Amino acid sequence: MDLHFGDSKPTDEERAAVDALLGPPESAWEGADDRSDADLRWARGGRAARERRDQLLPGLHALNDRVGWVSEGGLDYLCRRLTVPPAEGYGVATFYSMFSVRPRPATVVRVCTDLACGGGVELCGAVEARLGPASGVAVEQSPCLGLCERAPAALVVRAGPPAVLSPTPP
Known part of the structure; x- marks a missing residue:
């Protein structure tokens, strides 16, 4: 992944995932599309934005859960919203194995290959063989x-928009 995020744009789904967690951006400095005249005079955020840096990991989960992976545009949007340097966000995203910074199918089968799960590597191969390459499912150790x-x-x-549960009838 290239760490020059200037040209990367988040998709509508990525914006929705981050905004669902953090709320809508209050100014263009925080990620809104257009800058108003007021945005050019002063910037909101600063200390208040820095105090939300603990939302980086939940934000990465929101992106990964909604889209299936963390794109440059999605990571850039999240980092701008939290005033986190993109390199720091990328470091966190690549540290955890459940996140992906490369495109992958919406459905992922994660097979434990830890020593305690003896047989995991064989199971991973068997699942891949049974599903086949055209299944649209990624199998990962x-x-x-x-x-x-x-x-x-x-x-x-399975990544996608959050499920909407209808209330149970009385």
Whole structure:
């Protein structure tokens, strides 16, 4: 991933994921599309924005969960909203194995290949063979999923807009 984010634009889905977590941007300095005359005179954010830096990890989850991966545009938008340097955001996004900074299908099967999950590598190969390359599903090896008592373990994750639950009738 190129760390020069100047030309990267977030998609509407990426903006929606970040804005659902942080609320809409209050000014163009915080990520809004157009700068007003007021935005050119003063910038909101500063200390208040820096105090929300703890939202970087939840923001990365929001992007990954909604879109399936963290794009340059999505990461740039999140980092601008939180006043986090893009290189720092990229470092966090690439540190955690559940995030991807490369495009991948919306459905991912993560198979634990940790030592405690003996047979995980074989299971990963079997799942890939059964699904086939045209399935639109990515199969990835994963560190521990915390399901050691059910080894070998797999986790299926599907990215997309949050589910809307209708109330149950009385």
